[in-house]
Amino acid sequence: MSEFFIARQPIFDRNLKVFAYELLFRSSDTGAAPKDLDDDAATAQVLSTSEEVGLSRLVGKRPAFINLPRKFLVEPDLLPFAPDNVVLEVLEHVEIDDAVIEGMAGLGDRGYTLALDDFVYDSRFDNALRHVAIVKLEIPQIAPKDWNTEITRLKKLGVKVLAEKVETNEEFESLKALGCDYFQGYFFAKPKVVRGKRLAPNKLAVLQLMSKINNPETDIESLSDLVSRDVAISVRAMNYVNSPAGALNRRIESIREAVVYIGRETIRRWVTLLIMAKLDDKPGELVTMTLVRAKFMELLAQEANQDDANAFFTVGLFSVLDALMDAPLEEVINTLAIPQELRDALSQELGIKGQSLALAKALELGELSSFDPFEIPAPIIASLHQTATQWADETLAGMAKA
Template sequence: MPHSSLKRAAPAKHGQSVYVGRQPILDGDGALVAYELLFRDSPDNRARIHDDVQATAHVVARTIGEIGVPAVLGPHQGFVNMSRELLFDDIVHIMQPQRFVLELLENITFDESLFKRCAQLRNAGFRFALDDVVKLDDALLAALPTVDIVKVDFLAADHGQLPALAAAVKRRGKLLVAEKVETHHDLLRARHLGFDLFQGYFFARPQVLSARRESPARGSLLRLMAVLAGEPGMRELEAELKRNPDIVVQLMRLANSSAQARRRRVSSLRDAIAATGTRQLMHWAQLLLYADGSGLPWRSDPLLQLVGTRARFLELAAEALRPADEAFSDAAFMTGIFSLVHVVLDMQPTEILDKLHLSAEIRAAILAGEGPLGALLGIARAAEQGDAPAIDASRHAQPSLDALTPAVLAKLQFEAAAWFAQHRMDQDEDDA
C-alpha cells in the first residue's frame, strides 16, 4: 500500500465527550457482580456498530485511558466483546486479566490457532465467556474446554433444549449466565435450571457513562516517544511527562488499572512509570499518536498496522545485516516508526522531523533515502508494494545489502507480520 494514499480522519476537538455503556450482571440474590461494557458514540442509549473490532477498541481505550477503570467498573469485573481478530491483537494486553473477562462473539471461528491463543491468554490469567449461546450442539461442546463462562440468550434459545443445555454446561464446571432476561418468568426459569448469573432488561437497561476527552497534543507525544526510544532514566522520563499533563492523567489511570492486581494505589508519577513499564508506555504513546479522530487505536487502523509491521521489518533486516549492532537495529526500528508520522499530522515530513530529536542518520533516511537506513526504508516500501525492480535497485545501490536476497526478504516480511499479530506485550508485567 503506498504510504501517500493513507487518509486520516480530522482530529477530535479538545473537550469532546466520550461514552461507554454498561449493563449490570447480577447473582441469584440480586447483588451486582460485573458489568458488560458496550459501545456507545453518544448519550443516546443505542448501539450503532458498523465494525466489531472498532467498537471494542473504542470501549477499551475509553474505559482505561479516558473515563478510567475505577469510574466504569468500581470493584467489579467488566465483560468485553472480543472478535477473533482482537484476540490476536495488542489490545488484550492493555487490559488487566483480573478486571476484564473476554467475551467471545457468537460468530467466532474455533480452530487450532484460536484454541492455542486462548490457552496462552488463560495462562496469563484471563477468563473467557462464550456469548449468545442458543442451543446444545457439537460446536458448543467443542468450545466448552476453552471457556469459563457460558452466556445463554434467553430470548433466542430453544426453551425445550434449555434443561439439557444447562445440565451439559454445569457438568463441565462452567458458570452459567442468563442474558436478555426480560420477565420475572424468565428469571424464575433460569434460577430453576441452575443459572448462576443474570443480565437483561428485567433488571436494568444499559447505563451510558461519559467523560470529557483528553487529547494530548501530538507534538508532545512525538517528543515522549523520542525520549522513550533512547532508554531514558527515571528522572529524564519524569521531566518529559511533567511537560504533558494530559498524558500524565492517562498514564495514572493506566498505572492504577495495572496496580489493582497488586492491591496498591499508584499516587506519584514515578510510581506510575514503574507500575506501567516503559514498553507499555511506549505502546500507549503510539496508540494515542496513531489514533484517528474518534480515538480509535489498535490494529483495525490500517496506518497503525502498516507502521508497526514496517518498523519491525526494518529492525529484522538490520539485525540480519549487522547481528552484533544493537544500535543499528534500534535506529532501523525508529526509522520505520517515524517514516509515516507526517501522514498522521498532515504536515510536510521536514516540518515534522525538525520537531524531533532524531539522529542525523534517521532523518536523512526518511527525508532523502540516504545511507544504509535509507536503503532499508526503500526496500521496505518497495516490498509493501510488491515492487521487485525497486527492491533490486535499492540492493544494488548499497552493496552491503546483498545479503537481503528475495528469499531472506520474504522470510523477514512474514516474521514482521507475525510479530505484529502475535503481540509483544507479554512481558509488560515483568517490566513494571
Template sequence: MIDLPPTPDAGAATPITKDFFLGRQPILDRSQDLLAYELLFRRAACGSANVTDDLRATATVIAHVAELGLEIVIGDALGFINVDAATLMSDFVTFLPADKIVLEILESVEATPPLIARITELKRRGFRFALDDVVAETDNIEKFLPLVDIVKIDIENLRHDHLQQLSAKYKAAGKTLLAEKVETIDQFQRCLDYGFDYFQGYYFAMPVVLSGKKLEASELAILQLMALINSDADNHAIELSIKQDVSLGLNLLRLVNTPAAGGHQRIASIKQALLLMGRRQLQRWLQILLYTKSGKGTHMPSPLLLLATTRGRMLELIAQKTRPGNRNIADTAFTVGIMSLMDALFSLPLNDILEKIAVVDEVREALLHRTGVFGEMLQLAEDIEQLDAAGALLPPILEKLQLSAEDLYALQLAAFDWANDIADSAGQAE
C-alpha cells in the first residue's frame, strides 16, 4: 500500500493567521505554462476587499509565510504581491527573497521622490516591480515606468481599441505586459495577438465545449478503468483493462515509480502495482493521470494539473478535518475535487463525462449543482481561488463546515505542498 503524505495539524498554524484568508491566482506565459502566482490576503472579519486591512494582512501573513517557506505556497513559480507606499518604505520587504518575488505597486500609490528613491534602492537589491491595475495613461504611471519591469493591464472593462493602444505603448517602452482578469479563451487570444507576455485569470479552467468532440481512446480507457474500480470489479478484470492500452500501462507505471507516490520499491508490472497500491491509490493516480496526459510534454507544470490536484487534496483534507476517521468520505471528497475540472480538460459537458463513469449521487450533485456536503467543500475551494470576487462568501461557508480561517490556512498550505510534489513527479514521469 502506498501511503499518502500525513494530514497536517491545522493547529500548527501560528495565531497571526487566524484573521486572514490567503488566495493565489495563477499567472501563465504565452505557452499557457505556469509562471507565477499572485498572492492575495484578505481580512477574514469582513471577507470583502478593504485596501488598508488587506495590506496589513499582506504584511502580517507574508512575514509568517516567509518564515515557514515561501516555496510551499508557490513551489518553483514566482510570487506577485501587492504593496503600498507604507509597505515599501518599511523593513517588511526584506523578509522576502528578491529572486522569487515581484512587488506590485498599487494604482493608488503616489510616486513621491522618497518612494522613487526607495524603489531604486530595492531594485539594486534585486527586486522586480510591476505596476498593478493599469487602465489608462497617467502622470503617476509615467514617473514609475522607468523603474518597473512589468505593466499589468486590467482588461475587464477596456474597449478593444484602448487595450491595443495601451499594450502598444508599454510594449514600445520595453515593458513586459501582463493581462489580468482574463476569463475566456477569446480574451486570451486577443491579448496574445496584442503582444502580451503573461496572463492572469482562470480562462484555462473554463470549459470550452467543442461540438462533436469525442474522448480519445486513451482518455476513454482511463474513465472505463475508473468505472471498473467503482463497480468493485475483480483484480484480474482491472489488470486486463490496463493491459489493453499500452500507453495507459506505461504511464501508470511511470507515475507510481515517482517519489510523490511514496513507494519504497520499484514497481515493474501492472499486477505488482495493483497488489502494492490497492484500489484506493490506483483510482487516485488514474484521476491525476488524466491531467498529466493533457500536458504538452514540457518541463513546466500544467496549470490545470496543479489546480485539479490542489482542489482534490484540499477537499480531502477538509473531509479529514471535519469528519476524522472516515476514509471513505475523504476519498470521495478527493474525487469530487479532481473531477470538478474534467469539463475543462476534455472540452465536453460534465454530464457527458459522467455518463462514461459511474459516480454516486452525492458526487454527481456536488459536481453539477454544488449541493450537499461535497458541493459545499468544492464551493469553498473555488471561492478561495477567486478571493477578490468571493471573499464575503467565505465566512458563512466556513461556519457551515465548522472550519476556522486558521484551519483553512493550514489546510491550504498542505494542499499546495502536495500539489507541487505531484506536478514535479508528473514532469519526471513524462
C-alpha cells in the first residue's frame, strides 16, 4: 500500500476560536495532492483513513470538513460516518445536475451538513444553494469591492458564510465586519503590527521570562525561582504535574521538586507553554500550530540522531513569536538570550535548524518539499508530522484539564 498522510487546516469562528478542521489527502512522496489521483480516490482515502484511525483522533470533538466529489453525492451510501460531526463540501467543479441535487437533498434529509466549496456566485448554483448550510467564498477570486455584495446575497439566503484563503489580519477584520461567520487561511500566524511599535511592557516581561527559562545556562534553582514568581503559572504547572497526565507515582509538593523529579526539559517546556497560554488574545490554533512545529522539529532531529533535539524544539517554539507578540521577529529575537546559530535559523532559516524550520512550515501547508537537510524518506517525515500533531492535541487537552 502506498504511503500517505492527512493534512488538516483549521477553520475559525468570528472570535478566532477553532470551529472545525478541513481534512485533505496528501501523498507522502510529494506532499501534494497526487496528480494521478482523482477527486473520488482522494476523498476515498480521507474517508478510509479517518475511519481506520478514528475521526476524533484527527479533529477531536470539532467538525471535519471533507471534500465531496460527484460520485459520493450520487452514491451517498459510500459515506462511512454518521452526520453529526462532518461537513460535506461539494467541490466547485461538480456539475450541478438533477442527480447531484437529488443526492444533496437526500444527504440533507439524513442530517448531513453540506457546504459549497471555492464559491464564486454563478446562477448554476441556485438550486444547490437550497440544500447547503455553509458557503465557502474564495476570497482571492473576488474583488474586495464586491465582497459586500457576495456576502449580503448569501446571508439573505440564510446560509453561513465561510471566507477561505484569508491571508492577512486586515482581510479578516474587513470580512468579519461584513458578516462572515467562519474563516480559513494563514492570517492567524501573522502579527497585527509589524513596524513602528515596541513590545508592550507586559508582553516583554513574558518574553524575557520565556527566554530565561529556555536558556540552558539557567540552573534549577533559578528556574524554580522564576516559576515561583508567577502564582498562576505555578498553580497550573503543579496541577499538571500531579494530574493523571503527569503519570507520576507520588504527589509533587514544590516547584523545585517538580523540576528535579520530572526533569529540567519537561518542566521547562510546560512552563513555556503555560506562559504562551497566558497570551489570551491569540487564537488557540496559533498555539497548536506552534506546538506541532516545535515537536515535529524535535522528532526530526531525533530521527536524524542529532544530539541537540531540544534546540530544534526551541527554534520551532520561538519561530512564531512575532505573531504571539505582535512585533517583527527580528525585534523579538533581539530580546532573547539565545546562540547565534538559533538566531540565524529563526531570522534567515540558515543551517540544518533553519532548513528544518522551512520543512515544518511547508508541512503546515500540506506540502512536503526538498528542504529536509537529513534526506529522511518522505513517508517517515509524514509520520513524524502526524505524531507531532497528535502530541500537540494531547498536550493542550492535558493543559485544559490541569
